[in-house]
Amino acid sequence: MRKVGDTSNSEDGNERNHNDEEIQKALEEVDSCQNEIDALNEQASDEIIKVEQKYNLLRNPLYHKRDEGLNKIPHFWVTAFVNHPDLSTILSDSEEDCLHHLSKVEVQEYEDIKSGYKLSFFFDENPYFENRVLTKEYHLESLEEPTCKSTAIKWKEGFDLTTPKHIASKPGQKRGREHKSFFSWFNDHSDPLSDDIAEIIKDDIYINPLQYFLVPDVGVDNGVDDEEGSDQEDENEEQSGGIIGDTDEDTHDIQNTVSEEPANA
Amino acid sequence: MRKVGDTSNSEDGNERNHNDEEIQKALEEVDSCQNEIDALNEQASDEIIKVEQKYNLLRNPLYHKRDEGLNKIPHFWVTAFVNHPDLSTILSDSEEDCLHHLSKVEVQEYEDIKSGYKLSFFFDENPYFENRVLTKEYHLESLEEPTCKSTAIKWKEGFDLTTPKHIASKPGQKRGREHKSFFSWFNDHSDPLSDDIAEIIKDDIYINPLQYFLVPDVGVDNGVDDEEGSDQEDENEEQSGGIIGDTDEDTHDIQNTVSEEPANA
Numbered sequence: 001m002r003k004v005g006d007t008s009n010s011e012d013g014n015e016r017n018h019n020d021e022e023i024q025k026a027l028e029e030v031d032s033c034q035n036e037i038d039a040l041n042e043q044a045s046d047e048i049i050k051v052e053q054k055y056n057l058l059r060n061p062l063y064h065k066r067d068e069g070l071n072k073i074p075h076f077w078v079t080a081f082v083n084h085p086d087l088s089t090i091l092s093d094s095e096e097d098c099l100h101h102l103s104k105v106e107v108q109e110y111e112d113i114k115s116g117y118k119l120s121f122f123f124d125e126n127p128y129f130e131n132r133v134l135t136k137e138y139h140l141e142s143l144e145e146p147t148c149k150s151t152a153i154k155w156k157e158g159f160d161l162t163t164p165k166h167i168a169s170k171p172g173q174k175r176g177r178e179h180k181s182f183f184s185w186f187n188d189h190s191d192p193l194s195d196d197i198a199e200i201i202k203d204d205i206y207i208n209p210l211q212y213f214l215v216p217d218v219g220v221d222n223g224v225d226d227e228e229g230s231d232q233e234d235e236n237e238e239q240s241g242g243i244i245g246d247t248d249e250d251t252h253d254i255q256n257t258v259s260e261e262p263a264n265a
Numbered sequence: 266m267r268k269v270g271d272t273s274n275s276e277d278g279n280e281r282n283h284n285d286e287e288i289q290k291a292l293e294e295v296d297s298c299q300n301e302i303d304a305l306n307e308q309a310s311d312e313i314i315k316v317e318q319k320y321n322l323l324r325n326p327l328y329h330k331r332d333e334g335l336n337k338i339p340h341f342w343v344t345a346f347v348n349h350p351d352l353s354t355i356l357s358d359s360e361e362d363c364l365h366h367l368s369k370v371e372v373q374e375y376e377d378i379k380s381g382y383k384l385s386f387f388f389d390e391n392p393y394f395e396n397r398v399l400t401k402e403y404h405l406e407s408l409e410e411p412t413c414k415s416t417a418i419k420w421k422e423g424f425d426l427t428t429p430k431h432i433a434s435k436p437g438q439k440r441g442r443e444h445k446s447f448f449s450w451f452n453d454h455s456d457p458l459s460d461d462i463a464e465i466i467k468d469d470i471y472i473n474p475l476q477y478f479l480v481p482d483v484g485v486d487n488g489v490d491d492e493e494g495s496d497q498e499d500e501n502e503e504q505s506g507g508i509i510g511d512t513d514e515d516t517h518d519i520q521n522t523v524s525e526e527p528a529n530a
Binding site for chain 2: 036038043044047048055208210
């Protein structure tokens with residue numbers, strides 16, 4: 001780290017008083033001011049956490065109600081995951097198959113919010129592992145070293161998706177620091193503060209998974225909107241949340257998605 | 266983007282009703298729920314903005330008072346910039362000299378906060394350019410394309426720091442997407458949403474510049490704290506804001522910094 005104190009170009013700012021005591025006094029003034037600013041920042045942060053907590057309580061019953069609906073939609077979560085442009089890049093084919101047994105995703109912020117969050121993945125009985133819930137927890141208290149831990153997965157014999165033969169199933173994926181599969185991400189606790197996959201699940205997919213489930217079939221099935229249905233329009237519609245039946249000319253994909261499902265009734 | 270609708274592994278979840286109408290109804294339930302969640306998120310966001318606005322008003326007079334103190338400390342901002350571990354890496358030697366004329370830094374969030382912010386750099390009369398204020402503005406409204414604009418710098422002849430001879434003055438710096446100098450960053454408007462240098466100035470240096478001005482001289486001048494003055498301790502002290510005179514055994518660098526300045530009084 002470089003220091004600047006020894007650059008004695010005193011031709012500028014001659015009006016200023018360079019007297020040591022004056023500077024010392026100024027530093028103390030600034031420090032006292034800074035302490036007041038810091039205190040206000042703390043207060044602001046506390047108030048914001050209270051707002052977040054209030055809305056978490058209001059959101060919880062809606063999330064539960066949403067879960068009830070999602071539970072009636074076959075393959076909901078794997079579809080949302082696979083349709084997500086970033087998440088899809090780390091899913092191996094075997095993992096995609098495994099995630100067909102993912103029945104529920106839950107994100108819980110800890111009571112004081114700043115201290116971390118927990119992702120829970122609920123699975124039906126499945127050929128891959130014994131666990132019915134896989135959790136990954138992020139503890140980010142500011143005073144301690146941030147940590148991350150996740151459930152030890154009890155793989156069934158021959159179905160361990162972290163073994164090389166499963167991971168290597170998708171050619172052309174990057175190696176190195178990036179996660180090369182969903183379960184290698186799940187088992188990786190190296191950088192809790194900047195876990196991009198966790199943030200995608202927590203701040204994007206979980207916030208509104210329906211938009212990823214209902215990815216528009218761009219002009220394949222219905223031929224509507226082929227000319228004018230630009231990417232921007234699609235994005236705006238997804239963000240506004242007005243997905244269902246606002247106009248006849250854009251019914252999005254609910255019908256299409258449903259009719260593609262095998263009818264097992 | 267891959268689709269999952271055609272994977273007809275129906276061996277799992279047989280209890281669930283795959284009937285099209287049921288699924289359609291479930292999707293509508295989920296969509297209605299999602300709209301309520303979205304509305305709550307909007308409300309939460311509005312409340313948080315109100316908190317931020319309230320505290321911005323409370324902080325403003327303190328920032329003004331802090332500016333008065335900082336103005337009495339010679340070379341304050343250039344020292345803070347040069348001591349910042351990330352910002353220092355983009356400063357060329359000529360730029361460092363130029364920033365000795367930087368008298369004030371100001372960060373203004375726009376009234377509705379989400380819509381953007383403005384960085385202002387106030388300069389004394391200087392050999393490099395005619396401008397007395399250089400501003401860089403970030404307009405990040407969610408409905409429009411985010412944009413960024415900055416003051417056109419009126420360089421004085423022979424002092425244009427964006428010309429190759431000045432930029433190339435520091436060997437070993439990376440090229441490519443990273444900014445290779447302060448003024449190339451200043452003139453770059455390519456990615457307003459993820460401008461790391463702007464974020465360092467806005468969310469780190471401006472929040473507490475004193476901590477970077479007062480970088481501890483690790484055991485050079487005073488020989489105190491050599492053994493026990495670990496990095497963690499220094500960091501904790503800087504974050505807590507208790508910089509001045511809590512204990513005799515850790516007077517930090519205020520005295521040292523001052524005594525290194527040439528006394529021009």
